[in-house]
Amino acid sequence: MKNLFVFFLIVIFFSACMKSEKSAPVKDNFAPEIPKLASDIMTPEVLWSFGRVGGTQVSPDGKSVVYGVTYFNIAENKSYRDIYVVPVAGGEAKKLTDTREKEGEEQWRPDGKKIGYISSKSDGAQLWEMNPDGTGNVQVSKVADGISGFKYSPDLKSIAYIKSVKLDKDIHDLYPDLPLANARLETDLMYRHWDSWHDYTYQHVVIAKYNESGLSGDKDIMEGERFDSPMKPWGGTEQINWSPDGKTIAYTCKKKAGKEYALSTNSDIYLYNSETGATTNLTEGMMGYDINPVFSPDGQKIAWESMARDGYEADKNRLFVADLKTGEKKDYSTSFDQNSQGLTWTADSKSIYFISDIHATDEIFRLDLTDGKLSRITDGVHNYQNVFIAGNQLIATKVSMSQPAEIYRVDPVTGKDEPITTATKGIMDQLTFGKVESRWITTTDKKKMQVWVIYPPHFDPAKKYPALLYCEGGPQSTVSQFWSFRWNFQMMAANGYIIVAPNRRGLPGFGQAWNEQISGDYGGQNMKDYLTAIDTLAEEPFIDKNRLGAVGASYGGYSVYYLAGHHQKRFKAFISHCGIFNLEAMYSTTEEMWFVNWDNGGAYWDLKNKVAQNTYQNFSPHKFVQNWDTPILVIHGEKDLRIPYTQGMGAYNSAVLKGIPAEFLFFPDESHWVLQAQNGILWQRVFFKWLDKWLK
Numbered sequence: 001m002k003n004l005f006v007f008f009l010i011v012i013f014f015s016a017c018m019k020s021e022k023s024a025p026v027k028d029n030f031a032p033e034i035p036k037l038a039s040d041i042m043t044p045e046v047l048w049s050f051g052r053v054g055g056t057q058v059s060p061d062g063k064s065v066v067y068g069v070t071y072f073n074i075a076e077n078k079s080y081r082d083i084y085v086v087p088v089a090g091g092e093a094k095k096l097t098d099t100r101e102k103e104g105e106e107q108w109r110p111d112g113k114k115i116g117y118i119s120s121k122s123d124g125a126q127l128w129e130m131n132p133d134g135t136g137n138v139q140v141s142k143v144a145d146g147i148s149g150f151k152y153s154p155d156l157k158s159i160a161y162i163k164s165v166k167l168d169k170d171i172h173d174l175y176p177d178l179p180l181a182n183a184r185l186e187t188d189l190m191y192r193h194w195d196s197w198h199d200y201t202y203q204h205v206v207i208a209k210y211n212e213s214g215l216s217g218d219k220d221i222m223e224g225e226r227f228d229s230p231m232k233p234w235g236g237t238e239q240i241n242w243s244p245d246g247k248t249i250a251y252t253c254k255k256k257a258g259k260e261y262a263l264s265t266n267s268d269i270y271l272y273n274s275e276t277g278a279t280t281n282l283t284e285g286m287m288g289y290d291i292n293p294v295f296s297p298d299g300q301k302i303a304w305e306s307m308a309r310d311g312y313e314a315d316k317n318r319l320f321v322a323d324l325k326t327g328e329k330k331d332y333s334t335s336f337d338q339n340s341q342g343l344t345w346t347a348d349s350k351s352i353y354f355i356s357d358i359h360a361t362d363e364i365f366r367l368d369l370t371d372g373k374l375s376r377i378t379d380g381v382h383n384y385q386n387v388f389i390a391g392n393q394l395i396a397t398k399v400s401m402s403q404p405a406e407i408y409r410v411d412p413v414t415g416k417d418e419p420i421t422t423a424t425k426g427i428m429d430q431l432t433f434g435k436v437e438s439r440w441i442t443t444t445d446k447k448k449m450q451v452w453v454i455y456p457p458h459f460d461p462a463k464k465y466p467a468l469l470y471c472e473g474g475p476q477s478t479v480s481q482f483w484s485f486r487w488n489f490q491m492m493a494a495n496g497y498i499i500v501a502p503n504r505r506g507l508p509g510f511g512q513a514w515n516e517q518i519s520g521d522y523g524g525q526n527m528k529d530y531l532t533a534i535d536t537l538a539e540e541p542f543i544d545k546n547r548l549g550a551v552g553a554s555y556g557g558y559s560v561y562y563l564a565g566h567h568q569k570r571f572k573a574f575i576s577h578c579g580i581f582n583l584e585a586m587y588s589t590t591e592e593m594w595f596v597n598w599d600n601g602g603a604y605w606d607l608k609n610k611v612a613q614n615t616y617q618n619f620s621p622h623k624f625v626q627n628w629d630t631p632i633l634v635i636h637g638e639k640d641l642r643i644p645y646t647q648g649m650g651a652y653n654s655a656v657l658k659g660i661p662a663e664f665l666f667f668p669d670e671s672h673w674v675l676q677a678q679n680g681i682l683w684q685r686v687f688f689k690w691l692d693k694w695l696k
Helices: 258-263 489-494 512-516 525-538 555-564 583-589 593-600 610-618 621-627 646-657 677-695
Strands: 052-058 064-073 078-087 104-108 115-119 126-130 149-152 158-166 201-211 214-220 240-242 248-253 268-273 279-281 290-295 301-306 318-323 329-331 341-345 351-358 361-368 373-376 388-390 393-400 403-410 417-419 436-442 448-454 465-471 498-502 543-553 573-577 632-637 662-667
Touching: 052 104, 052 388, 052 393, 052 403, 064 104, 078 115, 104 149, 115 149, 149 240, 158 214, 158 240, 201 248, 240 290, 248 290, 258 593, 268 290, 290 341, 301 341, 318 351, 436 525, 448 489, 448 525, 465 489, 465 525, 465 555, 465 677, 489 498, 498 525, 525 543, 525 555, 543 555, 543 677, 555 573, 555 621, 573 677, 583 593, 583 610, 583 646, 593 610, 621 646, 632 646, 632 677, 646 662, 662 677
Parallel strands: 465 498, 465 543, 543 573, 573 632, 632 662
Antiparallel strands: 052 064, 064 078, 104 115, 115 126, 149 158, 158 201, 201 214, 240 248, 248 268, 268 279, 290 301, 301 318, 318 329, 341 351, 351 361, 361 373, 388 393, 393 403, 403 417, 436 448, 448 498
């Protein structure tokens, strides 16, 4: 569930499109020229001009890295994604594709002689292959309705691909004599999820015999099952893997439906034997999320990420390993009070590299299975997003609040890193960013809380600046060194604001007890933590305590609504994006019920449930609108199904009825996020126009 976005399934058709290209593809030059900036201060247009690096894959010989870069054409309001390759040792990156399609899912064939990828240049989204220099593009698959992901078997005899299979009847199947009827008929829950309504299809894993000329003998290993693998909405091919001998596929699936699905997080790892057709549940009896299986290179073991408790998405992400011969399962993170994710085996099958968040940064760690020792490899002000092995080096994608994603070579002994890609350098060299500072402050219950402070570029300590309290979403999502193309701290600082971003109660990276405190206490200690953070920083001589604002999205948006009724005139402006306003209405209209059951303590109609009743009576922002007295900007997307847009309408309407200055920025074609270029720029303009009006 971490790798939330894969944007390569835009289908663009060309008449007379050739299905085989014996030379390099036609170059349309969609990657933009590096803009010449008029100022060293970042603007929304500059933010959306950065190339976005992703999809890192190391070649089998450990000498090259293939990856993708997404560029946005603001005028067209479209994005283009192309594939690049760069030497591990460093050097110039070579662009392999340059077309109107979004090439994605790039990966090396196990023999290193080809690079496979998905393109929509013909027959929908299909598997294509090219030589490592970008020549010889050939379409391999011709699957009806296309595919959304694939993985080569290590022996190169087979391919597993992901295909949507329609198994449910829609209204026209039920009433074929009414072809123009436009309706849905629902009989259970989970009819919509995050940003889309159920389309009567399920993602299935299909295996097929492979050779360079095509696929054959396609077999749906989940035939007839009304379940998804990878799991919707955000699961990708990281949830599926082949055993080294090519005989077994491990896949992640939550084999539940309707109400049962909505109430549970219990996914499992299933092992499918391609020779016998038998499927076994590796994690039967393990009740939380079990995801992302990875076989050891010697085929003797399998590792995966595991949560213990059903219904709790923010439980500790444990590192589990099973012996495939004995069936013994072991949690190697029992004494590790942090999350583990992004597992990568060493070639000798004796160690595993992984990513873990610690004190608001995401670092590379190593587990040695022989003695169970866990070692920290890196230490800095950054987030590593993944880790791979390239010979005696590591390859990892890294970001920070002051740096968009680039790929780095990391020394596994010293942790020292060096960039091997420069997709963002041309723009970065022209910008000046503000200082990012980590502070530890004392909370009301005498705990130590980490707070990020981000200063404006060209900061002058003799001046007084307005300040913004940033409220994080999740609610259990660390304020780490992430680079966001919406909630971008350097963008906020570039507009002349000091940002105060606390890692308040309810966030991972500071131990499980700190993370879990927020459940059933939405308006409790973490709200005190917010106020402690802004009150402490407001005492600085360079912050004007009469010009403070609070901003946030999702749970952060809820936080803004709640603070609006409890801030005691600290703030002069609020902005809430996709926030929860009415907890009772949220409970009845959201989709994954386990989320509100765990965080709120249960249903609002359970009058004997003290935790739930305390939540709904004392922590729902709509019950404190009588105290609202501060201008508020409300932002929401119509396609947000986790926190329905009527929550934003309720908050905005209430503010207007109370006579409070308010604006409502509504995006009919956006969801919980703002993903389109012009909408994103509009978001930034309205955001800062509102803040400037009330804080400057």
